[in-house]
Amino acid sequence: MSDVSLIGLGQMGKVIATLLLEAGRSVTIWNRTPDKVRAFTASGAFEAVGPAEAIASSPITLMILYDDEATDAVLSAGGVENALAGRLVVNLGTSGPEAAQAFGRRVDLAGGRYVDGAIQAAPSQMGKPDTPILVSGPPTDIDAAEPLLSILGGNLVRVGERIDATAFMDLATLSYVYGAYAGFLHGARIAETVGIDVAAYGALVQDISPSFGAFFAHEGRVIQSGDFTVSESPLRISISAVERILKSSRQLGLDDALPGMVNGWLRTAEREGMADEELAALIKVLRNV
Numbered sequence: 001m002s003d004v005s006l007i008g009l010g011q012m013g014k015v016i017a018t019l020l021l022e023a024g025r026s027v028t029i030w031n032r033t034p035d036k037v038r039a040f041t042a043s044g045a046f047e048a049v050g051p052a053e054a055i056a057s058s059p060i061t062l063m064i065l066y067d068d069e070a071t072d073a074v075l076s077a078g079g080v081e082n083a084l085a086g087r088l089v090v091n092l093g094t095s096g097p098e099a100a101q102a103f104g105r106r107v108d109l110a111g112g113r114y115v116d117g118a119i120q121a122a123p124s125q126m127g128k129p130d131t132p133i134l135v136s137g138p139p140t141d142i143d144a145a146e147p148l149l150s151i152l153g154g155n156l157v158r159v160g161e162r163i164d165a166t167a168f169m170d171l172a173t174l175s176y177v178y179g180a181y182a183g184f185l186h187g188a189r190i191a192e193t194v195g196i197d198v199a200a201y202g203a204l205v206q207d208i209s210p211s212f213g214a215f216f217a218h219e220g221r222v223i224q225s226g227d228f229t230v231s232e233s234p235l236r237i238s239i240s241a242v243e244r245i246l247k248s249s250r251q252l253g254l255d256d257a258l259p260g261m262v263n264g265w266l267r268t269a270e271r272e273g274m275a276d277e278e279l280a281a282l283i284k285v286l287r288n289v
Helices: 011-022 034-041 051-056 068-076 097-109 139-152 165-194 198-225 235-251 257-271 279-287
Strands: 004-007 027-030 060-063 088-091 113-119 132-136 155-160
Touching: 004 011, 004 051, 011 027, 011 034, 011 139, 027 034, 027 051, 060 139, 068 097, 088 097, 088 139, 097 113, 097 165, 113 139, 113 165, 132 139, 132 165, 139 155, 155 165, 165 198, 165 235, 165 257, 198 279, 235 257, 235 279, 257 279
Parallel strands: 004 027, 004 060, 060 088, 088 113, 132 155
Antiparallel strands: 113 132
16 A cells, blocks of 8 residues: 555646655556656556545545546546545645535545645645645544645645635635735736836835735734724725825726725725724625625
8 A cells, every 4th residue: 555645647736746756655646647647657656547546545645636527527436435435535626615515525425534625836836844735624634644745835724624614715815816916917007007117016016025914914813803903004094095096097097996996995994984993994894795
């Protein structure tokens, strides 16, 4: 029996296989396209003839597939139900909440154990001390998987015991990423419209990101506490700042949907008497939408 099985050899799967082998682990691999496995069998990996054999070959199986449909197809494959008994499956493919629940139930009913996971890094960022890997599920099952997952990334974040907690946390962090990127693009339009070097703007965003990351962490703690007494940034300051962005965007003929939306939130907060609370109080407006 090998130490771990890996199902999926996409860009991330290839890096995971490499890291596991370099760490001296015995690895069994199955991939829908067998040709991709050959490079790893040459490095000592074992090739499974199907997903059922892969799961049966190791106490722990890591799955890193393209989407929920591919994961469902593997768990539905012939022989997999029997192979799952007594095995731990860690799905690192970032499933949606409903899919995570369904996969967990299927593995549990077959007598196996299931941990849902998500890798919040690019393939080139894997294997580093700060590489974030989100996991949710029974603590004892996460404990069992941790020695292997620590090879892939040193920042293992236990999101919670509910099996869909990772999926929801991934949605939350991606909301931040895409929201921030929307703001970045709006800033780029301001810069290029008035002739400012957009590359210089991008570099400045990189420089200020660590301090704003710390600020967002603080605001998260404020929201969790429920105490919106001013501690870093009064909401009142942002009312005028976003108003300036909105006014200038309109004068430049830019799409004003993004600053207009945020301005609407802030004006609502002002009307409801939150101007002299911490900026995090804006969450109260979104709770009432």
